[in-house]
Amino acid sequence: MAVSPQVFPPRKRRPSAGSFIPPNLSDRKLLQSLLLISREVSSLPTLQPLLKRNSCSIIRKTKLLAILFEELLRNMTTRFTTSIRLCFEELYIVLQRIKTLIEDCSNGSKMWLLMQIESVSNTFHEVNVDLSTLLDIFPAKDMNLNEDVAELVVLIRKQCSETQTFVDPIDENLRREVLKMLDLIKREIVPEHWKLSEIFDQLHLRDSTSCRDEIERLEDEVQNQTDEKSKADVIALIGIVRYAKCVLYGASTPRATSQRRKSVGDVNFPADFRCPISLDLMRDPVVVSTGQTYDRASINLWIESGHNTCPKTGQKLTHTDLIANHALKNLIAIWCREQRIPFETTATNDRKTNGVLMNKTALEATKMTVSFLINKLTVSQSTETANRVVHELRALAKSDSDSRGFIGEAGALPLLAKFLGSDQPNLQLNAITTILNLSILEANKTKIMEIDGVLNGVTEVLRSGATWDAKGNAAATIFSLTSVHANRKKLGRKTRVIKGLVDLAKEGPIGSKRDALMAMLGLAGDRETVAKLVESGMVEIVSEVMDEIAEEAVTILELMVKRGGLVAVAAAYHLIKKLTLVLRDGTERAQESAAATLVTICRKGGSEAVAELASISGIERVVWEVTGTGTGRARRKAASLLRILRRWAAGLVDGNVAHGYTTMSTRIVLPA
Template identity: 50%
Template sequence: MMPAPIPMPKPKPPPKAISSPSSPSTPSNLALLRTLLHTSRDISLFEPPPRAVLLRSRICSAARKAALLALLFEELLREPQLADALPRSAVLCLREILVVLGRLRALMESCSSWMSRVRLALQLESAANDFHEVTHDLSTLLDIFPLSELELGDDVRDLVGLLRGQCRRSSASADPEDERLRSEILGVISDMEREIAPDYATLEGLFERLGLRDAGSCREEIERLEVEIRDRVYPKKTAAMVALLGLIRYGKCLLFGASTPRRYRTEEEGNAGSGAFEAAIPVDFRCPISLDLMKDPVIVTSGQTYDRESIGNWIASGHATCPKTGQVLSNSELVPNKALKNIISRWCHQHNVPFETADAQVPADPGSVSVNKAALEAARMTALFLVRELAASPSGDSANRIVHELRQLAKVNAVAALLNLSILSANKKRIMQAAGGLDGVVHVLRSGATWQAKENAAATLLSLSSYHVLYRKKVARDPRVAEGLVELVRSGPSSSKRDGLVTMLNLAGERDNIARLVEGGVVEAALEAAGVPDMAEIAVAVVAAVAKRGGAPAVAANEGAIGKLAGIMRLGTDQAKESAAAALVSVCRHGGGDAVAELATTSGIEWVIWNLMGSGSVRGRRKAASLGRICRRWAVSQEEDVGPASTLDSISVETTVPTAAIT
């Protein structure tokens, strides 16, 4: 049914000017009305793309409302006297309407362009409510708009009345057709959980209604879902999104063939029985300090894993060494060991052992266990389908495509399995000694098709190299490792960047590895990452570790490195300041006289060093004192050429830093 035609305003005599001493000036009113007209026309012309199958009626309804608003703004702009005479209450309403229109346009674009289709299905109720709230706010503003104070024709008043009525009829509930589609999607996921494969007709109808009509649209949907899962844009439903990703992959292969090899991320879950017996806690799941089950495992710079509470108390009590190895900790950075935490959680679930996570800020999805099973079943069904297709394929090209897709699917699952296996100490030796085991992980780090696969490979290398110094050297011996980590840090998403930096830091713990890390570009990548606030602490720790073990000349040779480290000493977190000071001490001692001169002549460096000496940690004050002495010696050597020594000469190390801290 075609919508009713929009009534157009009739010609009328020029309005009488309405004087208002509090009205804004004409140029301000005209600019506001022109912006409102442009925004409302922009919204009214918005055509939801074919991929926007959900909330389409809401988007079209919003466009029609904007068209009616545009007629009002056109009428107000038609007569300059009317714009000049707008009362203050009307101007305030118009400004608020502009804000509401901005929210409406952003919501329409988000639902039609940015979100994946299946994610929008999961967020259907909240998205429909967002449209309702924006419409309700517009209705409220139209109700208080002082229409009676303006000389407008009856037809314009009728338009505003029509718009008010449409806004009042808005509902917070999703449209029935959208709700049916959402229920059908969740129903297919539920069937897959029970190992019931959806038939061809069901998938064809579902994909048709989702607008997934060819392999290209499926690839686009998969890519959007991968990004949303990786960035945790909807953390409460991440497990459901993983299951839906598996469904889209399976449907793409079933309906459109293996035309495009893509990877699917699943977690390999063991098939241990679900008996209710009390199982002995594996030694690798116990904290080396408390010997209790780790609830929040974290990795320290020595590569060892402890429970956060236990190692936190150890460091807070003044210890600066690894409790298990005795190795001096280069910093107090605690990196969450998410892979081990997931394994412990699954083990506890399988053996009915209570497990409460420490990071409960994101409530768990009640259906995560069953949905993860659905994701695993989706991957299994995809693999079985491809194997059957391979057996029946007469064409060499077709067979090659299917084999390639199977290899990619198997490669991701294999890396995920290796990551899980590498957490256990008994398995690390087996993986390192297996023919091609390490090489396969490194290959995925360099050539993986998704950032998630590369991130898993980096985490596996971290786990393997943390076990023994010989493994650490063997991992770093392959030049592809440094190159892969550098790519991860420079181009990957946030979670991948952090995993790459932590692995760099672990490998930099061995002096024999430094030359390969420097040659692979680790110093440049870490210095670039140091400019990102969330990455600064771990990135500067990498630079400090490299500089301490022989890489100081490489750091000094990097253009801008001295200034960047000095800037972090000025504005970074306490941990970042401490690591930056440690890096600068190594660079000044082993990087040549030019590095010392550059630091000593850096603007404001005296204040930066003084501040760290007065407020830093024991290690930070010690490093700052060393920097102060280095700069004073340089100033004395330059005294004959440039005059009196720097004000650093007046810093009293003995009165600022405890004697024990500088011995």
């Protein structure tokens, strides 16, 4: 079937760090630089399997240039004229371009290189023409070259005299075959495996590992493209490579690295990238009427729950319009790319991957891949094979919302639930992490809550998982589910869920403790659940972990004192001292929550709580410093604390003077 030719724009090339030679080099140093760069190019391997002839030709000519520069350096007797020097400087730039071109082709995606084979072949021709031009004007007579060197210059000139671009017919035919394959997938026709195998063999993508590396290169290439059409084309290629990897070579063996996801706790990221509500990395930052920025999903949930105030400032929202913060979103996306953390926006009605509109080819390739993997999972097989398939689903579920949707729709959740009780730690971890990745999609949250055995399986992993990573990912799944308001009540009524989170927060390592606290923070949005958390010893747990993960701990305390846990928090007087330490040494966000919590405790906890705060040595100095250096909200809360402390000192708290605290020996004199 004839396929209309598809135009792929050239790749966004990496700028070369050495495109220009340092100024004021001596003549000998200039020749030495030319010899060095020509030797570097000469040592590069010929490109395989694409552009073999083009790369071989340019490398061969560069080897001759290296001989020329070596001879010139050996026989150098006179100073260079201006014309000689200019010619050599231009030669250096061209050689640097050749080096960058070959390295770029060698290190990049084979699939994308194939799709733009004509334009890249033309680039090879252009640098060849530049070499030919420079050699034509090469001032050989001015350099008093001996006969052998002069003949070498003539030889190089002849070899650079190609008059047209050469596109290898083998490369071009292979490109056409890939385009046909993409067209078949677009029309929902499953490609013949033998033909797929033939194409991938010619591209030297002959096993699961090479395909996985190719997918990573294509994912990098998405970021290199500047227009949406090109990005969508690359994503289509990712789809076909992912499908071929699964059907031709089977699911890949997981890399021998930690299988735990990269979470908030594993990476130190800028505080401004964190949503004040969820404390997680913002994927779709928006600005509310008070000027504060939140993640769209979190602030939507807050507003839909009936709130009409700004969570951070407490000010009333004059309207509920959300304005996209594009500048911040771009900064977060760049940071995520540098950290190799997946970044995507909240799913919309459009089919998008990492903000790029997906074409039908990419969607159909993803569907075919999911269908193949689910069919494999339903067949009786060894634990090792099952682990590989589940790991493949895990990677796919991590990639984009479309994949999560297809996996959920294909019936993967009950199949994955069977492996949650596996006695093989890796299989259990892969299964729970896949469910965690799937839970990001709203539709899948409902499936996890409603499909028999899935939520129970997640709960059992939370309570008795084989590894801390598995338990932590189960807790993170609970947290993901709590973003739906109705789920909070259901989860909060499950004693096993509460018990599992409490135990994990008590006994787990830092990362798992953080996951447990975040899940409890999500559950604490419901008043009934707060009471259960208090009964389970939540206050003491928060106190114990506050030194290690202060932001999460004080955020939970702030929410608890607002949602019915005030009495328990206020009664734990040792917490007041810990909160003042956070107020003094914590991050800006931790200071905000600590100040807000102390204000609530003092206002509603009675004079005893105020007296406990006032008895702490240097407290007024700490609070005063926050009024000058904290965030806007922290300054306002600190100012409220100062007023409370002054009223207490004057005996005006609750209309009484607290016995035993009629003076404040540690009080400092504050400006009026």
